[in-house]
Amino acid sequence: MTPTVAATPPLPTPITPRAFSCVCGRPVFFRNSRCLACQRPLGYDVARGALLALEQAPSRAGLPAWREAGVPVRRAARYARCANLDTAAACNWLLDANDVAAGLTLCRCCRLTRTAPDLSQPQADVWWSRIELAKRRLVSSLIRLGLPVDPKPAGGGPGLAFDLLMPPAEGPGVITGHADGVITLDASEADDARREARRHELGEPYRTLLGHLRHETGHHYWQVLVEPGPWLAPVRALFGDDREDYGAALQRHYAGGPPADWGQHFVSAYASAHPWEDWAETWAHYLHLVDTLDTARSFGLDGERVELSYERFSPDLLADTGDADAPAFLRLVDSWMELTGVLNELSRSMGVADFYPFVLSAPAVRKLHLVHRIIRAAAR
Template sequence: MHARVHPAPRHLPCQKDPRSVNRSFSCVCGQPIFFRNSVCLGCHAPLGYDPVRSKLLPLAPTDTPDVWRSQESVDEPPMYRRCANLSSPATCNWLVPLQTADAFAPDLCLCCRLTRTVPDLSVPEHASWWGRIEVAKRRLASSLLALRLPLVPRSEDPEKGLAFDILTTLPGAAPVITGHASGVITLDACEADDATREQRRTSLREPYRTLLGHLRHESGHYFWERLVDGTAWHEPFRAVFGDERADYGQALQTHYLNGAPPDWSSRHVTAYASCHPWEDWAETWAHYLHMRDTLGTARSFGIRGDRVELACEPFGPSALSESGNGDVTDARFLQWLNHWLNLTVVLNEMSRSMGVADFYPFVLSQPAVRKLHLVHRIISHKTPRSARRRTRPPAQS
């Protein structure tokens, strides 16, 4: 990300986004507590995350074994069970509201019920890999829930639900490929090994490769099937991203053989996004989630992009006007986007001050912004699905 030196534009006042997940919480003792915490370091109260309310809560026991209540000052505090995976390598701190407990897995939270397959935990490194993956998956799930996107385990909705298979390559078997197919996200558990993931990132010449990035990308494929395929958004998608009926397998083969076009950055968020409209959508979706969660986290701690005096050249209405849907103006989206650009300039400089890679090593072109805006519109104005689901090969990350 680069900045042009000129007077910072005057922004509209930054407003709280009701769909932005909160990452800053306080215990009843006044100690700050964080999204991943399962116990308060100040008063040692047990903590749990309520996915329905997007809130980390201090808990107190009740007269019923294994049932907890919130310590909030309310007349009828909600009652919960703590996820059974709290004591597993997943170390899940999510709660199971008693009124929504699943009949088939009453002791598992919503996020853990999404996981269908885990690696062989008798192998020592597999347990730590699984734990890291679940940490990333909880952050993804909390963001999707805050955006009010449909998130139902495949065990409860075999047709439209979502499942995660976390696998390792077995001796003599074909290698596990991270991807999505018909509601099932497969993740190569080796991606949780830092050395392996960094080696792959370097060999593929990627500026960014993380577990959370993988999960956000693959969730994009899943939600394309849920929100775009066969709906009123399908033609707007093709107008902005291209026709997904182009041969997917051939597109991947061509990409890995020849690489991205030299001018890919003028149209796409990443080089990989240039290989096929499905991958363009998934990469754009992942970047949208990066932006939503990062800005939401910053806002939670009082860090606001509109207060940054060093500014990028802001995007204006012309960035959205060729979206394929007629003239489009969206002042709120542009405000949000420009706050993001301001924030990343500073965060990139802070990363360089620590001698590490840039926080956000990407530059957004106007066509990429139009694609982000279409993702934003689809998430904000979801339409019911009206056509049968199409199947396709797993999408490689």
């Protein structure tokens, strides 16, 4: 009698898909603005989470000049390409007909950049290109997760803005940080050699442009999602009291370093500096794992399909949360640990640093779960 083989369960659907195909059948990727096989123009529609092949549309007053290729003309959505396509930012995002009717020329991601680097300075164009590419990946995830991503009005008010500043030749440098919805980034973080030097100097094993941006949006969403509502008390109970003197806490951290047992309580050493930094680092880690798993699943990979077994986190770890979605969250984290275990081994095979140089403790997982719940609640 032939033994019955259990069917492999389907992979969870990616929230932000990362694998795409041109109408010619060749694979194309999130950053592409043109298919390298057939030379057809491409554009990213963030609302659909799709990279689309484009073709010129017949000219009609008030309508964008491009339409989706490979679908019946009557059903083909019409688009405009972002005005930053032909700048150093090289943006491949699209604007829909409503955007065009409103007189907009920049996509949802580029509209968030309040200050671009001064392109008269050396390397500014290269650094801007790298920053905007990382920002597009970040913003696509935030939008697809259902989070509010609105540009800050010119006169001030709620919203998000990015100031990408070139470091001065003399005098004080640019301080990367967040204040009231404005994320300031030292554009020289896009210089690989400088960033690597800072990584060693500060003892940060994972320092990337995308990591910086994810971390700073954590501070923004603290103000948007946590501070004004019912999540503040549970966040303080788990992350600590954010009313602790922030400046003094950072001075203490940089003078004496993290506590010896930081790995038993936090996702990173820097997270131990202050509850705000713990939240921002945990937020960034949540975005890391969700987007990486989305990418893996987009290409048919998943931690549950690799030949590597880890001890799984128990539901008891998340007891008394009242969260009906807890099993799905635990599956997410378990898949992450299994996938990164294999990716670390692949990195070692190439003789480079581990892909994911962290170990998630039980307290860190509880904090990630709270971030997960807050994001899901905001999306609903």
